[in-house]
Amino acid sequence: MPGYQGKILRVDLGTGKTWVEEKDEMFYRRYWGGRGIIAYYLLNEVPREADPLGPENVLVFAAGPLTGAPFAGSGRNSVGAKSPLTGGYGDAEGGGFFGAELKRAGFDAIVIKGCSEKPVYLYVHDGEAELKDASHLWGKTTGEVEDLIKEELGDRLVRVAQCGPAGENLVRFACVANDLTHFAGRTGMGAVMGSKKLRAVAVRGKGQVQVANPEKLRELARWMTENAPVLAPGLTDTGTAGGTVNLSVAGGLPTRNFKQGSFEGAEKISGQTMRDTVLVDRDTCYSCPIRCKRVVKTETPYKVDPRYGGPEYETIGSLGSNLGIDDLVAICKGNELCNAYGLDTISTGVTIAFAMECFERGLFTLEETGGLDLRFGNKDAVLKAIELIKERKGFGDLLALGSRELSRRIGCGAEDLAMHVRGQEIPMHEPRLKYALGIGYAVSPTGADHCHNFHDTGYEKADSRGFEELKGLGIYDPLPASDLSPEKIHMFWTVTNLRTFANVAVICQFVPWSVQQLEELVRAVTGWNTTAAEILAAGERANTMARVFNLREGIDLSEERLPKRFFQAFSEGPLAGKAADPAVWEKAKITAYKMAGWTEEGIPTKECLARLGIGWASKYLPDKG
């Protein structure tokens, strides 16, 4: 079938059985892949109130209909399960080659339940699957495991997704690493793998992804290869970290646990400085000419191994400015350690930032931190903390809980210093700069997330590239980043649904395909008569299903809010005196609920589910729906 294989690999780690489930075209057209398929399985197969780290949780690796077709940005995959970090719907996406390889191996997704008694890894190759002993891999770094699996299977081209020692140790924000340099970072999916004693999934396939109109697809792929140097030269040149100085100058670079918005050391840790100092290569994902991935190497004062890639912007912020660290080599080292251990750099950094603020305020003593001098800027303390988190030793065992749980245990007002939404640490985008992004943090099904969110600053000017896209979707008035009017909320949802589409088609959001080109890509790969309306609905449907899952799990909707800090203006810098009024913000959130077809309390109505073609999900709604 063009675009999908029609097969989902099922695994029960409790019994050691694997089997194949076949799905028809309408399943893929309704749920696509990624978040759509994950939410479908979580709603239908995870029992209510299941322990995220218990055998009842279901872990899904999902590609999408566009994944693996030969064009830029199609190498990705999503990983989803009930999240041990938020207690609700969890998923994250990673780049690289794993998603494309999974499709070539004959499957659109892998759905895994149960827990193994002893460590195993799953080997999937050309339509076959086997569970293999992983006792010898347990406790090893991601690099060691990658080497051992490739050696054991006698295949250098196998693609490995794995949880790292942090996942084994159930660190709540452990991530899943693809090929050592690409990460499904958020919501603790590595801990779910660890709880199942599933250390890795290795995939290899010699098959092809069928394409309905290969000639049209070739034409589109060629167009992007020719135009990427003009459309996205910044990403190639300086990677995602190319925006570090921009944000600092604008006052929106998270600094010292979001206490400040500009960092005096921003230039020293920027993508430009990285390019001019420690960068040794640029890496890429399946079929992508942009090459935004960094490869760094250093010898002193810290030795950084280039096989773990280099820091993204998120890591520059979370292990740099937000910890008061202006030493790029130290950030690269922290990034390497997180990658070798399987830790999400955002949650790791933001949880340490929280601990640093507590420490400076005297909520922890040096004795309580086990001698870690957690003052902002102390890079050696940060590197040591990363080791302790991975091992869950000493103070690291507390940090491994994440900022929400840790702040609850401390009490004494520490909750107000923990920068998270519903348990997920806030990424490196400042709601006092981008107001509707803050609404997005609150209403996202995964807690604070930047990937499927709306970045207001891209839509302020009529002739900006970001806004140009929206005209084709019927939005004609650009709005300031600080606007929270209903018009802005409409813009927010349109962009959120569009970005979520990337996570159900399972393609990269950085490759600058226009909406019209996305339509053409879907049509060329699948042969469907897809329009922009179907694209937006696919994103909205997946988001809504994930929300229904959260409601079924009894998520407290009063937690859909931002930490108080984001309503207090900075006292200095470019954004001094500017912050959303809490009443205006709350009203905008309710507008967002209503515009999505939810009640004022935030519950999707039956009519909303019917409009999205998922009326069956209404049985999971609380009574008010």
Add this chain to the structure above:
Amino acid sequence: MKLKVKLFGDLIRYSPSGRDVFELEVPGFNGSDATVKELIRALGIPEGEVWIITVNGVQAQAERILTEGDEVMIFAPVMGG
């Protein structure tokens, strides 16, 4: 008038040298009446692609008058990811 220019993000595509940092001799500018706006126009950057401008490290508006040796940084809007 010679200026030091630094372009950020995708604005690098408007660099005459292909590099993000360069010196620019702007013909027709004579000290007192050259503005940031004119520099941006001379580089061929569409107005909608400019987010923030700084001159000698301080945020500036498009009407800001430039003088010999000024360091101008031009930033594209940051989306997210």
